[in-house]
Amino acid sequence: MLNIVLFGPPGAGKGTQSERLIKKYNLLHLSTGDLLRAEIAAGTQLGLDAKKYMDAGNLVPDEVVIGMIENKIKSNPHVNGIIFDGFPRTVPQATSLDHMCHDNNISINALISLKVDVLELTKRIVERGKTSGRTDDQDPKLVSERVAEYNNKTAPVADYYAKRGKAHYVDGMNPIDIVFEDICNVIDTL
Secondary structure, three states: OEEEEEEOOOOOOHHHHHHHHHHHHOOEEEEHHHHHHHHHHHOOHHHHHHHHHHHOOOOOOHHHHHHHHHHHHHOOOOOOEEEEEOOOOOHHHHHHHHHHHHHOOOOOOEEEEEEOOHHHHHHHHHHHHHHHOOHHHHOHHHHHHHHHHHHHHHOHHHHHHHOOOOEEEEEOOOOHHHHHHHHHHHHHOO
16 A cells, blocks of 8 residues: 655645646545545534534644544545645644554555745745635735745654655656656655
8 A cells, every 4th residue: 555645835736746646546635624624514523523623713633633534544445545635734743643554554655745945835826826716825925924834833744754764855846747757756666
């Protein structure tokens, strides 16, 4: 089973590359945002718990998100693997994910990090904002704040996986097709 964390700051191209990887390797796309919405819509206990936190303006606790991920994995036992999108975002989440994977006899094979410089990220996100409808994509100041948040809280996740020999880095500044080829080269060596 091929389980990959596709990693990088906002605007690095994770969504674009995820779509291509899902098709090529027949992977299950696991987006925590999608999971939250689906569990809430289905009225599951985890969804109801998540909704309480969200309605109060709070972040959904890691254990609730991990529970949703575990449910999704258990309900898809015959997939070739999983591409994790938007998770883990912190080292404690990475640790929780590893424990959950261990309990389900699977593991994260690799974290593949897309490296893109800050000026390019800002340009990409503001450009995306012209069509995404997301107000946080349209304001360069908000974009800078999101990138700073990523650097402070999320970037250490790459170090967590690097210490385990599972982190791989791809130059996200290259054209989309080259980035995809570089990611595939990493995956094909796993």
